[in-house]
Amino acid sequence: MHAAVAPSIFDAVPSSWYLILSALLFTLGVVGFLIKRTLITVFMSIELMLNAVNLSFVTFAHDWHQVKGQIFVFFVMMVAAAEAAVGLAIIIAIFRARSTLNVDQIDLMKL
Amino acid sequence: MHLILFLIFAAFSLAGAVNLLLQTHPINSALSLIVVMSSLAVLYLLLGAEFLAIAQIIVYAGAVMVLFTFVVMLLNVGEEEHTHGSVVAKAIGFPAVVLIFCVVTTVILETEKRLAPIRLTDRITTVQDLSKVLFRDMLLPFELTSVLILVAILGAVALARKEGHT
Numbered sequence: 001m002h003a004a005v006a007p008s009i010f011d012a013v014p015s016s017w018y019l020i021l022s023a024l025l026f027t028l029g030v031v032g033f034l035i036k037r038t039l040i041t042v043f044m045s046i047e048l049m050l051n052a053v054n055l056s057f058v059t060f061a062h063d064w065h066q067v068k069g070q071i072f073v074f075f076v077m078m079v080a081a082a083e084a085a086v087g088l089a090i091i092i093a094i095f096r097a098r099s100t101l102n103v104d105q106i107d108l109m110k111l
Numbered sequence: 112m113h114l115i116l117f118l119i120f121a122a123f124s125l126a127g128a129v130n131l132l133l134q135t136h137p138i139n140s141a142l143s144l145i146v147v148m149s150s151l152a153v154l155y156l157l158l159g160a161e162f163l164a165i166a167q168i169i170v171y172a173g174a175v176m177v178l179f180t181f182v183v184m185l186l187n188v189g190e191e192e193h194t195h196g197s198v199v200a201k202a203i204g205f206p207a208v209v210l211i212f213c214v215v216t217t218v219i220l221e222t223e224k225r226l227a228p229i230r231l232t233d234r235i236t237t238v239q240d241l242s243k244v245l246f247r248d249m250l251l252p253f254e255l256t257s258v259l260i261l262v263a264i265l266g267a268v269a270l271a272r273k274e275g276h277t
Contacts, residue, residue: 082263
């Protein structure tokens with residue numbers, strides 16, 4: 001019934017755009033890691049970097065028609081969840097011992 | 112259609128990431144991170160990864176970020192103090208960040224010709240495709256993550272427990 005819709009430039013996005021977005025998000029994560037002064041926001045920047053890398057994995061998995069790239073993202077999510085649980089427990093322990101979360105005042109390994 | 116959706120959600124994720132850096136209160140940063148993670152879930156859908164899009168919402172935007180907001184509220188973290196920060200971080204860190212970004216972007220643009228453009232009509236990865244690989248080839252790593260999660264739970268409980276309540 002309908003005439004075939006002519007392919008328009010709106011239908012396709014180059015893979016490199018996704019990869020550059022991923023690189024930008026990773027860079028913003030590193031900048032956050034450097035400039036943030038609260039321990040918990042530094043930790044959030046790490047999560048941002050993990051997410052940025054996941055986007056690259058999914059893009060490459062799509063480009064090469066490989067499922068394993070997505071499996072890797074699944075594992076990264078699991079490890080990140082475990083890491084968040086342990087990391088936040090460490091943050092709570094540090095806060096109990098020091099009563100501050102400012103990274104400039106937490107510069108000793110000893111609690 | 113794909114281009115419009117990509118631009119909207121790429122802009123959302125970048126705006127969320129920049130807002131994460133600019134906000135001084137940790138709870139605002141946490142909420143910006145939720146925006147980033149949710150828009151990344153939409154981008155996963157555009158790339159045909161339906162399982163990962165849902166997992167991103169449930170695991171990241173749901174579980175992990177709830178944990179973050181809980182800790183921010185539990186510790187009653189206030190506004191960020193403005194300190195000068197480390198000189199080394201400024202002198203080496205920022206040039207290194209710019210360098211990393213330039214190198215990665217150059218490599219991506221060099222290899223652009225070998226990458227196919229992404230269309231919404233491309234084949235999507237169903238949960239069946241994913242589980243066939245996950246439960247056959249990747250069964251041992253999958254089972255090992257369950258041990259890892261168990262160890263993480265025990266570690267979190269042991270670390271967060273109050274001293275003296277043994």
